[in-house]
Amino acid sequence: MKNNDHMSDNESKFEMSSFCPVQDRQTGFIKLGHGSGGRMTDQLISEIFQPVLNEQHLNEKEDAAVLHLSSDKIAFTTDSYVVSPLIFPGGDIGSLSVHGTVNDLSMRGARPLYLSAAFTLEEGLECKLLDRVVSSMKRACLECNVHLVAADTKVVNRGGCDKLFITTSGVGLVESKHVPSANKAKAGDSIILSGDVGRHGMAIMAARENIDLECTFESDSAPLIDLSRNLLRLEDALHTMRDITRGGLASVLNEIAVASNIGIELKEGAIPVISEVKAVCEILGLDPLYVACEGRMIAIVSSEKEKEALELMRAASQGEGATVIGRVVEDHKRKVVLRSLIGGRRIVDKLSGEQLPRIC
Numbered sequence: 001m002k003n004n005d006h007m008s009d010n011e012s013k014f015e016m017s018s019f020c021p022v023q024d025r026q027t028g029f030i031k032l033g034h035g036s037g038g039r040m041t042d043q044l045i046s047e048i049f050q051p052v053l054n055e056q057h058l059n060e061k062e063d064a065a066v067l068h069l070s071s072d073k074i075a076f077t078t079d080s081y082v083v084s085p086l087i088f089p090g091g092d093i094g095s096l097s098v099h100g101t102v103n104d105l106s107m108r109g110a111r112p113l114y115l116s117a118a119f120t121l122e123e124g125l126e127c128k129l130l131d132r133v134v135s136s137m138k139r140a141c142l143e144c145n146v147h148l149v150a151a152d153t154k155v156v157n158r159g160g161c162d163k164l165f166i167t168t169s170g171v172g173l174v175e176s177k178h179v180p181s182a183n184k185a186k187a188g189d190s191i192i193l194s195g196d197v198g199r200h201g202m203a204i205m206a207a208r209e210n211i212d213l214e215c216t217f218e219s220d221s222a223p224l225i226d227l228s229r230n231l232l233r234l235e236d237a238l239h240t241m242r243d244i245t246r247g248g249l250a251s252v253l254n255e256i257a258v259a260s261n262i263g264i265e266l267k268e269g270a271i272p273v274i275s276e277v278k279a280v281c282e283i284l285g286l287d288p289l290y291v292a293c294e295g296r297m298i299a300i301v302s303s304e305k306e307k308e309a310l311e312l313m314r315a316a317s318q319g320e321g322a323t324v325i326g327r328v329v330e331d332h333k334r335k336v337v338l339r340s341l342i343g344g345r346r347i348v349d350k351l352s353g354e355q356l357p358r359i360c
Contacts, residue, residue, distance in 0.1 A: 052135050055149060095140040095221060111173045112225065133166075192300075194299070197291065197296055209284075217277070240300035242256065252298055254349070
């Protein structure tokens with residue numbers, strides 16, 4: 001390349017024009033340049049992410065966060081969130097990504113500590129929308145007392161994703177000697193549900209399909225940290241904890257039945273579903289048992305500790321509606337059976353195919 005001192009005016013103009021000029025955020029939309037790793041990326045980080053998240057480890061801008069853990073037993077999880085619409089009644093993709101990750105850690109008896117987040121941004125995404133999502137993540141982290149210590153951004157062409165995808169990972173300390181697991185359910189155990197089911201999925205579907213209801217309702221998206229910590233007091237009488245997400249209550253119980261090689265028997269009248277959720281399910285032809293939740297869980301405990309478990313769950317805000325919905329049985333191993341209100345029985349199989357896409 002020629003030295004600039006000897007370049008002609010035309011050559012100088014050509015050389016300068018071959019570089020993409022730095023564009024500011026005044027346009028209000030994400031551009032491909034924001035994913036270049038250059039000045040526009042720095043601008044995106046400094047103007048949207050850092051002022052809101054303001055986390056020490058993020059501000060250091062290192063390739064990896066150095067963390068201090070006081071236990072030799074940790075829980076680690078990862079998940080991706082592709083919900084549509086990005087903002088829905090009761091939450092958004094930002095708070096949802098935090099809640100979902102801390103809940104997965106909590107179900108193994110861990111105390112959530114640290115999160116990472118990777119943002120896939122579509123060219124044309126509104127910066128105001130991204131601001132709102134990031135702010136929501138910050139509030140959710142404060143609520144859950146966790147630190148977002150590592151993050152990454154990528155920008156894809158228009159049509160490469162639907163506005164915004166978030167992938168999160170989480171680390172938590174397992175301080176209990178007894179770690180609940182899907183393979184520890186035993187015949188005779190009580191199955192306790194923390195609250196009504198189907199709100200998350202139906203809140204999103206109602207917003208997505210513009211279903212006009214006289215009474216609106218919100219997603220149940222919420223952290224289950226306090227609820228799970230209370231249940232850990234049961235020690236080895238607590239066999240299983242699982243949060244209810246994609247596939248709904250039916251899918252979670254089927255997974256437990258297979259993992260523990262046991263049968264599960266449910267009482268239809270004992271499973272709470274609010275009238276608004278029932279109404280939307282009827283409109284869309286869906287079964288509430290298969291509709292996603294994001295703030296509900298199942299606890300499987302020794303029957304001798306059923307009353308104590310209910311008291312512990314109801315003492316937490318997310319467990320006020322806790323109720324016994326069934327039992328673990330030795331019959332029909334690896335299957336879930338529902339006893340109907342009129343005394344009939346039917347198998348509640350695992351969901352086949354995708355009932356509600358883009359729900360979490």
